[in-house]
Amino acid sequence: QEFILSSRGNLFGGILIALASLYIKWSDNKKQKLTTPKTIDKTLHPYELVGNLTMIAAVSGVIGAKIFHNLENFDLFLSDPLGQLLSFSGLTFYGGLIFGAISVIWYAKKFNIKIKHLIDSSAPALMLAYGIGRIGCQMSGDGDWGIVNLAPKPDWMGFLPNWMWSYTFPHNVINAGIPIDGCVGNFCYQLANPVWPTAFYEVVMSLILFGILWFLRKRINIPGMLFFIYFIFNGIERFFIEKVRVNTEYNILGGITQAEIISFLLIITGFLGCIYLYAKRDQKI
Structure with a gap:
């Protein structure tokens, strides 16, 4: 190997270099024979x-x-x-x-x-996706739950499972709470006190609101209006669920969460957007 790669010369090495040079030259000539690229105008739908x-x-x-x-x-x-x-x-x-x-x-x-048509098309899907995501939160016990709820379940909810009123989230994925007796392995914790199953409530509300948006999608003929209605629905739903949901509070206005601030802004934006679009319904905006 040292001899082949040395400067003393070698027939075999010379042949290899010559073949490599010929291949590079042949490959370059072949590229030059290719059809000249064309610029084609295409309409993207x-x-x-x-x-x-x-x-x-x-x-x-x-x-x-x-x-x-x-x-x-x-x-x-x-x-x-x-x-x-x-x-x-x-x-x-x-x-x-x-x-x-x-x-x-x-x-x-x-x-x-067209942005207004695009956001309208996404409104029902966003509401549905939010609800589906909350199913995962409820089933996994990822910390998206409510404050402690020690109140007895109302009689009118007697036919419903107890976990729909309050739940300790046994085997939650973040191992929050106290150990479960007799449980061995991972995820052997449950909350010491039952809490509001807020994720479940959000699933129910999201599905209902999705149904309303789906019903309205072909009955509203003002582009952009459906999306601003989604803003209102989402903001109201989240603002009120925050009242019984565990979350980090900012030390302003007596304690307020990030979600409450954003949901309030969504509600205001939604109403202002609906009013503006309705006022300009006969104009091209």
Whole structure:
């Protein structure tokens, strides 16, 4: 090997180099014989961009959800910045909604997609997706639950399972609470006191609101109106569920959560948007 690669010369080595040079020259000539590239104008329909829009919404949504979670739990973030950023747990819905919406609208504008029609088409799906996501929260016990509820179940709820009124979330995935007697292995904890199953309540409310939005989607002929109605529905639902939900509070206005602030802004934005679109219904905006 040393002889072949040395400067003393070698017939076999020379042949290899010659063959390599010939191959490079042949390959270069072949490329030059290829058909000259053409520029083709093609009309892209919105449905052809669904895959890109979905990916952009997913990636930006996760980033936004992570950022808002760390803002809401800033002390935890300061204690372990890298761990909090890379952790798969800790996602805030409104962060995902805001970042996802901004990114999708930015991308859609590049292709001249009508934004009002786009956001209207997403309104029922967003409401349904929120409800489906809360099913996972309820079943896994990821900490998305309510405050302690020691009140007896009302008689009118007698035919319903007890967990629909209050629940200790046994075998929850964050191992919160006290050990379960006789349980061995992972996820052997349950809450010491039962709490409101807020995730379940949000599933029910989201499905109802999805049904209303689905009913309205072909009965409203003002572009953009359905999305602002979704803002109102989502804001009202989340604002009131926060009253019995465990969450980090800011020390302002007697204690208020990030979700309460955003949901209140959604309600106001929704009403103002509906009023504006209705007032301009006969104009091209």
